[in-house]
Amino acid sequence: MIEFRGVHKRYDTGIEALKGVDIKIDAGEFVFIVGASGAGKSTFLKLITREEVANSGEVIVSNFKLSKLKKRQIPYLRRSMGIVFQDFRLIDTMTVYDNVAFAMRVVGASQKDIRKRIPYVLGLVGLQNKSKAYPMELSGGEQQRVGLARALVNNPSMIVADEPTGNIDPDMSYEIMELLTEINRRGTTVIIVTHERDLVKAFQRRVIEIRDGLVVSDTKDEEVASYEI
C-alpha cells in the first residue's frame, strides 16, 4: 500500500529532512508516526501525498510509483487518500454540509450522489444534527470531525493526518482517535503523526519513530516511554 525504499529528501535550503527511509505500511494498517520536532514526520507525510518529491529512492503509494507520476496524475493519487489537517482548514463561509460537499463537487460528483453521501458521512462522525451550522459555531473537536468527514467523503483507501489532535483538548482528541479507529476497522488505512504520548499509549498500535530523518524504531512495543515525542 505504502512503501519507502531508501528515500532521501533534501529541501532547497540544504536541510536533509529524510536520510534514507525504508518502510512498508500495508493496506488496512493503523500507524502512529512519532518523533521530536524537526525529525522529519511532516516531510514523510508530504512525500506520501506528493506535496514534496524525494531526491532519491522510491515512494510507492496505492500502486503509484511517485517518482514516475506525471503531474496530471497527481489529482488521481490524491483521490485515493483523505488528508486531515491540524488546523482543520474549513471554509468559514460554508456550512458543515457545504464544506463536506465541496470535496465531492470539485472532483465532479453529481448532485444526486452528493445528497446521498453527505448525510451518511456526517452520521459517521456524529454530526448529523450540525449540517447547517457554520465552522465558527462548532468546538475544535467538532470542527476536526467535519475535517474528517471531508477526508472520508470520497471514499479514500487511506487517511493521512498530520497532528489531527494538535489543536484540540485531550478529551476531544481521544474521541477523534476513536473515530479514526472505527474508520480503520472498516478497512481504511490510517496514518497519524502525533506528539501525544498518552494517545499512542492508549491505542496500542504500530508506532514508527523518526529521529533526524531516519526510522529508528518500528514496533508495537507497549513501552512508549522511550519514544522521543
Added chain:
Amino acid sequence: MRFNMFRYLVKEGYRSLRKNLFMSAASILVLVCCLLITGCAYLVFENVNHGFEWAYQQNIVVAYSQKGSTSEQNTAIQTAIGGMDNVSEVIFESKEALLERYSAEFGELLDDLKEDNPLQDAFIVRLKDLSLFDATVTAIEAVEGVDSVDYNADLSAMLVKIRDVVLHIGAWIILLLLLVSLFIIANTIKLTVYTRRLEIHIMRSVGATAWFIRFPFMIEGALLGTTAGTLAYGLVFGVYQVVCHYFPKTAMFQLISFADVWFTLLIGFLAGGMVVGLLGSTISTGRYLKEQTE
C-alpha cells in the same frame, strides 16, 4: 463535462468577480481604454487606406505631352513612363477625350473650344509606392517629350505621413496599454486567487484537477475581458458617430461608414478582451497551481 459541473464553475467565476468589484471595475476600465484607443487607431487606419483609394482615383500624377505631339511620340512617352519601377499603370487620355469628359461635366459651356482644343494629351500615372513620390515625379518630368507634370504632392505626403504615424505610434501605444491591462487583470485575479487560497488548497488536496481549479478564474478573466470589449465597442460606435457628424462632407472624400467595419471591430474587441482576460488569469493562477516536479 456534466452540465451542473459547468454551471457550478461559471457561477464560481461570476461570484469572485462580484466580490472584487473595485478591482474588477479598474481592470475593465483600463482594458476599455486600451481597446478604445486600438479601435480608434484602427478606424483612422481604415479611413487613411480609404483615402489612398480615393487619392488614386484623383489621378494624383498627370503628365502632359508637348503640344502637337504625334501619336508615335505619345506611344514613346507611355512606354518610357510605364517602364519605371514605381509606376503601376499609365493611362493615355487624348486631348479630345479629355475635352469630351469635361464637356460632359460642364455642359455647353465648353462647346466653343471644340474648334480649337487648347488641352494637351495626358498620361494618368498610378504609382506603386507614394513614399517615392518626389523621385518618380522628377523622373517623369525628365522623359523626352513630356511638357509638364501635374501632381498633388501635399496630399500624397500627408497620406503617407498619417499612415506612418498611425501605424507606428499607434502600435506602441496599443502594445503598452495591452501590457498595462494584462498586468491589472492579472493582479485582479491574483487577488481572488489569494482570497481563495484555502479553497484552492483544499481542492488540490482532495484531488481536483488543475483545469477544474483554474476554470472559475478563467471565467472571471473572460468575463472581465468581454465586458470591457462590449463597453469599448459601444464607445467606439458613439465616438465614430460624432466624428462622422462633424466631419466635413464633400463629394470627393467621405469617411467610411461604421457598417463597413462593425463586424471586424466587434469580433476584434471580444476576442481581444477575451485573450487578455484569459492570459491574465493564466498568469495569476500559475503560481498557486504549480506542482512539485523533480
